[in-house]
Amino acid sequence: MQIQQALSAACSALGLERLDAQLLLLHALGRPQNDRAWLLAHDSDALDADAEMRYINLTRRRAAGTPLAYLTGQREFYGLTLKVDARVLDPRPDTETLVDWALEHLDARGSVLDLGTGSGAIALALKSQRPQARVEAVDTSADALAVARANAQRLGLDVAFRQGHWLQGTQGQYALIVSNPPYIAEDDPHLEKLGHEPRVALSSGVDGLDAIRTIIARAPAHLQGGGWLLLEHGWEQAEAVRALLTQAGFVQVQSRRDLAGIERCSGGQWQPA
Numbered sequence: 001m002q003i004q005q006a007l008s009a010a011c012s013a014l015g016l017e018r019l020d021a022q023l024l025l026l027h028a029l030g031r032p033q034n035d036r037a038w039l040l041a042h043d044s045d046a047l048d049a050d051a052e053m054r055y056i057n058l059t060r061r062r063a064a065g066t067p068l069a070y071l072t073g074q075r076e077f078y079g080l081t082l083k084v085d086a087r088v089l090d091p092r093p094d095t096e097t098l099v100d101w102a103l104e105h106l107d108a109r110g111s112v113l114d115l116g117t118g119s120g121a122i123a124l125a126l127k128s129q130r131p132q133a134r135v136e137a138v139d140t141s142a143d144a145l146a147v148a149r150a151n152a153q154r155l156g157l158d159v160a161f162r163q164g165h166w167l168q169g170t171q172g173q174y175a176l177i178v179s180n181p182p183y184i185a186e187d188d189p190h191l192e193k194l195g196h197e198p199r200v201a202l203s204s205g206v207d208g209l210d211a212i213r214t215i216i217a218r219a220p221a222h223l224q225g226g227g228w229l230l231l232e233h234g235w236e237q238a239e240a241v242r243a244l245l246t247q248a249g250f251v252q253v254q255s256r257r258d259l260a261g262i263e264r265c266s267g268g269q270w271q272p273a
């Protein structure tokens, strides 16, 4: 089968998006993900039998809903190439909004704690931009921490990872606490579509806000005066999260929109009386 035929079959017969079909073919061929121009230049080349089998297998799994990043084993996030697999949430481009906001509040030698770090995406992006800052990260999942630590080592970024339940057992005080916690309601029908990703990374209580409530309640004890708590949340949760922050005594409570214009992150400043 020629390259062009293989791509067309994946799109027409399996319904894949062309970009996904191209990236999977590059992966099956062992070529870099940024080599799409090579596919165009070689569209009449024949695939060898092994590559064709690998491609068929990958495209079938993608059509069945496996995230592209799990199939290629990598995800670009804030200019970093992260290795990801089914042990962690596939980092979303929307989360770069939280990183942008966090950088506004993280001084060169500041301190930040990332709660629910998963692949390490947020903590590693912050460390890459603020190499002198003290960056720590927590996750409840030992599997996720193994992925995050391997990413940090490969990227040469010094982040202190530890296993824990949100802020329980945390001793330090930070200029900034950030989190993209699980925030989908337990009975949300969308969870079915996300069945390839770890459940612990996705859902949190009947209204999806359990983790956010816990973090907001515990963060003040670990924020320096004037420090910020910044949280990612669901597209319809901004108002509820702002209310929780205000009730807890945070000031300057506000939200930020993602690239699609949706209020996707909310946060506030802690000013002890």
Ligand SMILES: C[S@@+](CC[C@H](N)C(=O)[O-])C[C@H]1O[C@@H](n2cnc3c(N)ncnc32)[C@H](O)[C@@H]1O
Pocket (backbone or CB within 6 Å): 088, 089, 090, 091, 092, 095, 115, 116, 117, 118, 119, 120, 121, 122, 138, 139, 140, 141, 144, 164, 165, 166, 180, 181, 182, 183, 200, 201, 202
């Ligand atoms: C939505 S994922 C975010 C992963 C990563 N920060 C990102 O943005 O791609 C939520 C993460 O919170 C972690 N988590 C869930 N419950 C937790 C808890 N009680 N304490 C700490 N981490 C928790 C999950 O293991 C998962 O890695």
